[in-house]
Amino acid sequence: MPDRPWIMRTYAGHSTAAASNELYRSNLARGQTGLSVAFDLPTQTGYDADHALSRGEVGKVGVPISHIGDMRALFEGLPLEEMNTSMTINATAMWLLALYIALAEERGDDIAKLRGTVQNDIVKEYLSRGTYVFPPGPSIRLITDVIAFTTEKVPKWNPTNVCSYHLQEAGATPVQELAYALVTAIGVLDAAKARGDIPAERFPEVVGRISFFVNAGIRFVEEMCKLRAFTELWDRICRERYGVDDPKLRRFRYGIQVNSLGLTEQQPENNIIRIVLEMLAVTLSKDARARAVQLPAWNEALGLPRPWDQQWSLRAQQILAFETDLLENEDLFNGSTVVEAKTQKLIDEAWAEVERVLEKGGAVAAVESGYVKQALVESNAARLRRIEAGEQVVVGVNRYEEGVPSPLVADLDEAIMRVDPKVEQDQITALAKWRAERDQGAVDAALKALKETATGDANLMAASIACAKAGVTTGEWAGTLREVFGEYRAPTGVGGAQVSRSEGDTVKQVRAELEAVAEKLGRRPKMLVGKPGLDGHSNGAEQIALKARDVGFDVVYEGIRLTPEQIVASALEEGVHLIGLSVLSGSHLELVPDVLKRMDEAGLKDVPLVVGGIIPDADAARLREQGVARVYTPKHFALDTLMGELVELVAERAG
């Protein structure tokens, strides 16, 4: 009997709840079989649209959901009992699940029938994705509160989706991806067990509800072996650490999004081929096949994808599942000595790293100490070095760069999605109206109960659902918990990372130029690197910071989630010669001019500002007109050359 096709999803959501609802309906009509909700950054980090940090981010990388009214609009006409809904939400996962459950109850649905996933994995947020809010202790409590609640009330729900996806995006090798995801799962399960409120006989079900969200890169043979290694190692952990007897509960259940890190800005049409090959890694082997697949779009390195771009990726899935004979076959690789040897090697190396992290006190301790982050930063630096040196071939980037221009990107500004800037103001207006019309007494009482529960030990789900029903907003829910739990900043991992051992002539030359500028200035050129706005993808900024140090800059690395005020205050106090900002969320046109204006007011007009990120050409031109000295995009992968330009910029101003 042919295998059932996997669940096909498209990570989607933008502008408003109503617009996203329309998008979901059309995606389902085109044969998509599950929903994957993308939330905007304010929703992910627990702010309302009218918060200072939300500026420029509302509706950009996902849908803004502030309260149950937005949730109603998002799922208008979609039967919740029949949906399989995946929500990419972490620090505020409990809140979005509470809104979803409140909506289901309001509609008279049986919440025991709800199926879906909240990502709810905080470790990779600290390491890579950056939408964390609370310190590790309270974060783990929120995760296990959700686990305890769904085990009892929503048994088909996946309460946490352990992500190795973002670790690979941060530069993880296959061994690191395996090891750090598995120790994360162990950390969550150990914490769930330690709570003591989940009956021992139900614990195997808890283990069985743990699902994973994995990445697959272009080395698809090795990646497939990685998935087979995952399957074996997870089975081992379930058996040996948690004593799960039922093999069904030990299955490595995973969803996948293939690699975005390797998608190129140069010759972007090639990306669809990369995406298809990467999909093979997670579908070819029946024993290690994904349960749900979502694919990125070919033009992600250029800007936000349009519905057509996402549809193209969905078609790739449909052709593989329905046209080819793949699903008619049993596992193609059982008995293959090559696959087995590769898999075994990954298993052994990953297990050794798992044990190393467990010795260090487990996933959370290894995150807090910076151990894991530093390992990832070093791996990513090594990867970039290999590409720059041509040792790792990337077609169209460091090999076969010449070619006929692609008609797909003839009009670059049309080849991406634009979110109407009006969306932000509309959301703010709607929010004010919502606040004015709701029963404030009920809101105050619900928030008071939430705060009291947070101060004690009881499960926070019930209080959160009560907040949802009372009309509390995302910012109010998270703000109340921020008051109790405090706010966290994760280690950046750049401080201790090793300087590159192999250095090209460019680096030596840039270093010499920098020394000359230092003589002239009287002190070493100092650069500030940071990320304005709510976008937490810090991998690019970290690599720039590291490289700048390696050519001799004193680098003030400011990390993520900075307001323009903070950036300018730091630049002034630190006396920097250069500011470098990284923006990947598409909010550059709102945030960067604000920084420039404030620099002007602080008397820092002479300090050059450079910007890096996913920035369309037309936007780059506008930024330069407003005074940005340089704009860098993914096609500027040659960091040595880039550093040379930065030193030149400082030299020019030094006179």
Added chain:
Amino acid sequence: MKQPGAPTDLMSAEGISALASGVLAGRKASVAKALNLVEDRRDGSRRAVGALLRLLREQSDGSSHRVGLTGPPGVGKSTLAAALARTLRERGRSVGVVAVDPSSVRSGGSLLGDRARMGFDPSDEKVFVRSLATGGEAGGLSWAAPAAAQVLAAAYEVVLLETTGVGQTETDVRYVADTVVLVVQPGSGDVLQFLKAGIMEIPDLLVVNKADTGVLAERATSDLRSALASAQSAGLGEAMPILATSATERRGLDELADALDAQRASATDLAAHRRRGEVAWTLQLFRRLHGRHGVETLGGDAALEAAIDEALDADAPPTICAHLSERYLATVGRRESPGAKATKETQP
């Protein structure tokens, strides 16, 4: 001797005087500019820095409390500094922070990552953070740190000076700070190592940070107390307050702030202490330029220290160093290349 505020090739006397007024008024732009100046390594900057520091010394009341935070890497000094600064701000005190991080031996560059985790309100005019790189100096401080601390002390009520945490050679902070806090974490054998390495004479206060875990932290503190007691009975170190803090959970910070105030209030020989610090700093500046040969040529350590001590009545260390430099070069009758580092020596 030159007059205070004497013009240099870098800045006019009026410029320096205006800068000093800005610093004393706590204007951030002026403080930042003054720090840029004290970090300037060009020969011409030395007199400007000297003139500026002298003006600041003359025009401020010296009431600022300079606190050094030292201790091995990974004990959470930055987080503690940030939490302490926040506590002090809540008490209405203005705070300047100097955070020192190591420079890369290979590239000379550095990553100054501490600031990111401090998370101060950018509109708060009464807190100022500057990161400095060691620039290859031993001793856990940047060469500009002593001057930077003086600038901040003229602008803010409390100055927190956080060292790199290289561990056993962090003795320089002693002559920059009025009060030295040694930060360790629970369960580490650090303290006994420090005793053996002769570092234990330094601190005025001992803080066990990361005391997040109630009982364990209490045990760590009591272990330290007994280790210290036995060391004292063997003639090592003096009695000092031991405090437990948790910077992440914001515990013990009020006690730390109180203990610092008590230290400051009970310091009887502060002026003499600062004077000794300035002598040591001047000598180090000079030695960096001209090495042991320079010191020997001008009569050896003791003679130089006496000369510096006398000169401090009228001038600030960078200016004195410039004068000594001239004397040395006149004596040996040849010019060395500016800022020659070949003869650089480090403090013992």
